[in-house]
Amino acid sequence: MGINNQNITIKKSTTTKINEVDFSNLSFGENFTDHMFECDYIDGEWTNAQIRPYGPISLDPSAKVFHYGQAIFEGMKAYKSVDGAVWLFRPEDNLIRLNKSAVRLAIPEFPKDLFFDGMELLLNIDKEWIQTTEGSSMYIRPFIIATEPGVSASPAKRYKFMFILSPAQSYYSGEVKVLFADKYSRSASGGVGFAKCAGNYAGQFYPTKLANDAGYQQVVWTDSSTHENLEEAGTMNVFFRVGDTLITAPTSDRILDGITRKSVIAIAEKAGYKVEIRDVSVYEIEEAAKNGTLLEMFGAGTAAVINPIVSFNFKGNDYDLPKLENSYASIIKKKITDIQTGKAEDPFGWKYAVRSI
Structure with missing residues (x-):
C-alpha cells in the first residue's frame, strides 16, 4: 500500500544543509533536516497539507498558543538498516497519545491517514539524513499549536500541525x-x-x-x-x-x-x-x-x-x-x-x- 500524497503539496529545497552537519558529533535536538511538514486546521477541518523547506513560520503576536498554552507534541524515532529500509517504533501509539493530549487541551484530533502519509513522505524526502552508524536515528517531533489571533480566554478555532526532523546519536548523559x-x-x-x-x-x-x-x-x-x-x-x-x-x-x-x-x-x-x-x-x-x-x-x-x-x-x-x-x-x-x-x-x-x- 503506497502513500496517498494527492492532498499534500510538496515544495523541495533547492539546497541542502546535510554537508554542514557533523553526524559524529551531534547535540540532541539542535540540527534539523532540509524539509518540514505542516497542516492547518481552518473552518473545522485539517487542510493545506504541505512539505516545504525547513524554516520559520509566521504567527500573529496574539496567537493563542502564546497566551493560553494550547501546545502539544510527541517524540518519535526512525531508524535505517544497512539495506536502506527505514523503520519506525510503535508509531501508532504516538498518534493515539497525541490525540489523547489534544482532547485534554480542547485541540482537534489529527487524522491517522494524514499523520502517516505526511510523516512518511517527509522521511522519504530527507532519507539521506538518517544514518546507519551504531546508535544513529532520526528524531521526529510532531506538534500542534493554537494559531488563531486573539486574547480572549477560550479554545482557539485555528491550529497548525507540524513534523520536524532532527538527526540523533546514541544518547548518554553520564552518571x-x-x-x-x-x-x-x-x-x-x-x-x-x-x-x-x-x-x-x-x-x-x-x-x-x-x-x-x-x-x-x-x-x-x-x-x-x-x-x-x-x-x-x-x-x-x-x-x-x-x-x-x-x-x-x-x-x-x-x-x-x-x-x-x-x-x-x-x-x-x-x-x-x-x-x-x-x-x-x-x-x-x-x-x-x-x-x-x-x-x-x-x-x-x-x-x-x-x-x-x-x-x-x-x-x-x-x-x-x-x-x-x-x-x-x-x-x-x-x-x-x-x-x-x-x-x-x-x-x-x-x-x-x-x-x-
Missing part, C-alpha cells in the same frame, strides 16, 4: 544523580500530567534548575498531595529494582503513559523478570537503599531509551546504588534497541516499515 521532590510537583490529580503538553515541561524547569544547582541532574517527581509516592524521573518514567523485582508506578492522570515504559515492561516480563506496577513509596525505596536491596533505578523515555540512575537524595541524605555487571537496565535497553535497529527479531510487532515513494 545521573537525582533528587526526590518534597516540595514542587510535576502534575496534580485531575490535571494534564498524562498529556504531552508544553506547559508540563515549562513547569519542571525551575525545580530542576534548583536540583542542578545542588549537584543533581534530575528530579524524581512525587505525588502532589503527600510527596510520598514516586512517579516520574525528570521527563521520563522511572523504574526501581528491589531485589529481583522491577517496580514502576501505574499510569494515571498525573503520569505520562510512556511508550518506552510499556516496552520495558513487556521486555522484562518476556525475559521472566518479576514486574510490579503499583504505588512506590519514597520510604520503601529509602529503606531498600539502606538495607542493600535497592539494586537499580533508571528512567525510560524516547531520547535515551533507558538512563541509569547512580544515586538519589531524599531530605538531605544521599544514597548510592551498586554498580552491576549485568544490570536489568543494560539488558532491557539492548533488547529494545536491537529490535528498533533490526538486529533482533520483533516478537511484539512494534516495528513499522516506512513506505517508499
Whole structure:
C-alpha cells in the first residue's frame, strides 16, 4: 500500500544543509533536516497539507498558543538498516497519545491517514539524513499549536500541525544523580500530567534548575498531595529494582503513559523478570537503599531509551546504588534497541516499515 500524497503539496529545497552537519558529533535536538511538514486546521477541518523547506513560520503576536498554552507534541524515532529500509517504533501509539493530549487541551484530533502519509513522505524526502552508524536515528517531533489571533480566554478555532526532523546519536548523559521532590510537583490529580503538553515541561524547569544547582541532574517527581509516592524521573518514567523485582508506578492522570515504559515492561516480563506496577513509596525505596536491596533505578523515555540512575537524595541524605555487571537496565535497553535497529527479531510487532515513494 503506497502513500496517498494527492492532498499534500510538496515544495523541495533547492539546497541542502546535510554537508554542514557533523553526524559524529551531534547535540540532541539542535540540527534539523532540509524539509518540514505542516497542516492547518481552518473552518473545522485539517487542510493545506504541505512539505516545504525547513524554516520559520509566521504567527500573529496574539496567537493563542502564546497566551493560553494550547501546545502539544510527541517524540518519535526512525531508524535505517544497512539495506536502506527505514523503520519506525510503535508509531501508532504516538498518534493515539497525541490525540489523547489534544482532547485534554480542547485541540482537534489529527487524522491517522494524514499523520502517516505526511510523516512518511517527509522521511522519504530527507532519507539521506538518517544514518546507519551504531546508535544513529532520526528524531521526529510532531506538534500542534493554537494559531488563531486573539486574547480572549477560550479554545482557539485555528491550529497548525507540524513534523520536524532532527538527526540523533546514541544518547548518554553520564552518571545521573537525582533528587526526590518534597516540595514542587510535576502534575496534580485531575490535571494534564498524562498529556504531552508544553506547559508540563515549562513547569519542571525551575525545580530542576534548583536540583542542578545542588549537584543533581534530575528530579524524581512525587505525588502532589503527600510527596510520598514516586512517579516520574525528570521527563521520563522511572523504574526501581528491589531485589529481583522491577517496580514502576501505574499510569494515571498525573503520569505520562510512556511508550518506552510499556516496552520495558513487556521486555522484562518476556525475559521472566518479576514486574510490579503499583504505588512506590519514597520510604520503601529509602529503606531498600539502606538495607542493600535497592539494586537499580533508571528512567525510560524516547531520547535515551533507558538512563541509569547512580544515586538519589531524599531530605538531605544521599544514597548510592551498586554498580552491576549485568544490570536489568543494560539488558532491557539492548533488547529494545536491537529490535528498533533490526538486529533482533520483533516478537511484539512494534516495528513499522516506512513506505517508499
